[in-house]
Amino acid sequence: MPRFHCLHPLREGDLIDLPDGAARHVQVLRLQPGAAITLFDGEGGEYDAVVERMGRSDVRVQVGAHHAIEREAPRAVHLAAGMPANERMDWLVEKATELGVASIQPLLTQRTVLRLAGDRAAKKQAHWQAIAVAACEQCGRNRVPIVHPVAEFSRWVIAPRDLPVNVVMSLAPGSTPLGAHARGADAVLALSGPEGGLSAAEESEALANGFAAITLGSRVLRAETASLALLAALTVEFR
Structure with a gap:
């Protein structure tokens, strides 16, 4: 599943516009409304999300459930x-x-x-x-x-x-x-x-x-x- 980093904090249930870089990446991948993606904000864990709208230069997504998954090194x-x-x-x-x-x-x-x-x-x-x-x-x-x-x-x-x-x-x-x-x-x-x-x-x-x-x-x-x-x-x- 495609993964994207968001600079601002994420919360379950939020409807947000992706940052410019992530939005361009979604468009390059030609994802369509309804496509499932994963988001992370660097504060720990990751979020399910679904593409809600594709604009010419913006992408809106619905943030879903948070998963407390970490893949960091042991030290x-x-x-x-x-x-x-x-x-x-x-x-x-x-x-x-x-x-x-x-x-x-x-x-x-x-x-x-x-x-x-x-x-x-x-x-x-x-x-x-x-x-x-x-x-x-x-x-x-x-x-x-x-x-x-x-x-x-x-x-x-x-x-x-x-x-x-x-x-x-x-x-x-x-x-x-x-x-x-x-x-x-x-x-x-x-x-x-x-x-x-x-x-x-x-x-x-x-x-x-x-x-x-x-x-x-x-x-x-x-x-x-x-x-x-x-x-x-x-x-x-x-x-």
Whole structure:
């Protein structure tokens, strides 16, 4: 059944006009009055709904029963990633959402190829947030992960944080297996670098600010692969 995200809170029995993006999607699918759909507002669970009217640019639906269904990962994993270049960041946001990421922090690091600031950074953030919404619609999640504004690594890494476990991907000697840090944790902040990884200075700065250096093995992974491998390990293993 087609699933659509609504920005405003939903209630059983409401007759509402879908947000523009969802309305366009309904029209692209050529759904007709009487068609059954699923709606979610990000506050938990999902709602049955029925298309009542199709206008030229608007779609009205009747909200039905609420179902307290959650499909979240067993622990909250917050991913901070040095942005990979080109469309790879789009792909990373999509797949991280499917894997159950709780939030995504795009970072500008010394080796980041994609340099963003000002209006361009804000537009990219909105673009990535829309990708996260679409991924939730596709994969069945009812809670949309937050894509934070692009941040400079040097400022972000020293900011206070209250997550119990903070880990950084590293190929340096002495890095320990992920399970040694994450097993039993309810929430984890996972840091991964861009193409070429974090610089030695950035990695040292992360370690000085409470991050533990971890390894997933001896292979050198692409930036987006490393982030997703780390996320998959945290959302599936070491419970």
